[in-house]
Amino acid sequence: MAENLPDMGDLRAFLLVARAGGFREAARMSTLSASALSDAVRRLEGELGLRLLHRTTRSVLPTEAGRGLIARLDPAFREIADAVDHLRSLRDRPAGTLTLNVPASAARLILPAIVPPFLAAYPDIRLEVMTDEQFVDILAAGCDAGIRYDERLEQDMIAVPIGPRRQRFALAAAPGYLSRHGNPQHPRELMRHACIRGRFAGRPVETWELEREGEVIRIDPPGQLLVQNGAGSDLGVAAALAGVGIVCLFEDWLRPHLDSGALAPVLEDWWPAFPGPFLYYSGRRLVPAPLRAFIDFLRTHPFDPPAVPAV
Incomplete structure (x- = not known):
């Protein structure tokens, strides 16, 4: 067994700072002050005789030696955390x-x-x-x-x-939009409407897949507005409420507006269900x-x- 092992608290302080990318950020994520973390890392570097972090006024980054230590320490600390959590489960x-x-x-x-x-x-x-x-x-x-x-x-x-x-995707639009442009009666009629589209970051725009009695229709309708799924979905809903076009989203997400009448269902018998x-x-x-x-x-x-x- 190795002798004169560094203090576990100093090793943990080093990991906190390396993960956070700085002493102040690490202090905000822990119960230690920035100065205490700095002292711990300096003490660890002195004991090992190696610089573990590059410090500048703008950033704190691990050195090559620091990266190597992180690669070994991270799984070890996870094992310790797992062992402690297992004891807590009792x-x-x-x-x-x-x-x-x-x-x-x-x-x-x-x-x-x-x-x-x-x-x-x-x-x-x-x-x-x-x-x-x-x-x-x-x-x-x-x-x-x-x-x-x-x-x-x-x-x-x-x-x-x-x-x-069981969930469903729903299509909806503001009553004002539908009175101006008509309420489509078949999915292919969406190609003549303004549709609010969504996609995941780094992925293609998703086609709309509608289904009724085993018949599945996939379409790629036009539209002026494209939002990122998740983070931008509320913007898509707000645009639909303002009459920009037809939105396709989780039924539960649109349900309050459907119940209030602020949005009207579109092609409801084609809404696809999924687990x-x-x-x-x-x-x-x-x-x-x-x-x-x-x-x-x-x-x-x-x-x-x-x-x-x-x-």
């Missing part, structure tokens, strides 16, 4: 941080009905929700679990149903106590859809 009241990576649709339509009662049931758990429309490696991103739809799950992931088991999302996580490691508590909560509490706020 307690009656699970504690710790649960980090979820979810699309904006889940943050808006699914989690509002789940998060408040879950936090009330587990007051010692801290929940962090990261919104991301791309499919990510949850472990590499530092997350415990994610929410995605079935077609975007990897085979080695464990998936647990979350939220409604609901899943909570997914890796089965290659111990399940942290907060995640286990969340999974158990999902299994014992039926989903009650929240009232979605209007834009």
Whole structure:
């Protein structure tokens, strides 16, 4: 066994600063001050006889030696965290941080009905929700679990149903727009309308797929406005409310405006249905106590859809 190992606190301080990209940012993410973190990193560098961080007035970046140390320390600290979380799981009241990576649709339509009662049931758990429309490696991103739809799950992931088991995409437009341009009676008539389109970052514009009694029609309608799915979806809804054109989005997202009459349904008998999302996580490691508590909560509490706020 190696002798004179560096202090674990100094090693952790180095990782915090390297991940945060600076001492002040690391201080905001921890209970330590920027000066204490600086002292810890300086002490570690002195003990190792190597510079681990390049410091400038604008940035703090790891040196080659620092990058090598990070590559070894990061998995080691994760193993330690897993071991501690496993011990916490043996307690009656699970504690710790649960980090979820979810699309904006889940943050808006699914989690509002789940998060408040879950936090009330587990007051010692801290929940962090990261919104991301791309499919990510949850472990590499530092997350415990994610929410995605079935077609975007990897085979080695464990998936647990979350939220409604059936959803629909809806088409809608402002009554004023439809009175000026007419209400289409068939999907192909959308080619003569202004349609508010969406796409995911770095991906092509998505075609609209409509379905009725087994007949599927895919179209690529025209339109002046293109928004990023998730982050820009509310802008698309606002534009539809203002009469810009026809929007296609989750039915639950549009439901408040459909119920109020601010938007009118378009081609409702063609709205396509699809299975609901899943909570997914890796089965290659111990399940942290907060995640286990969340999974158990999902299994014992039926989903009650929240009232979605209007834009």
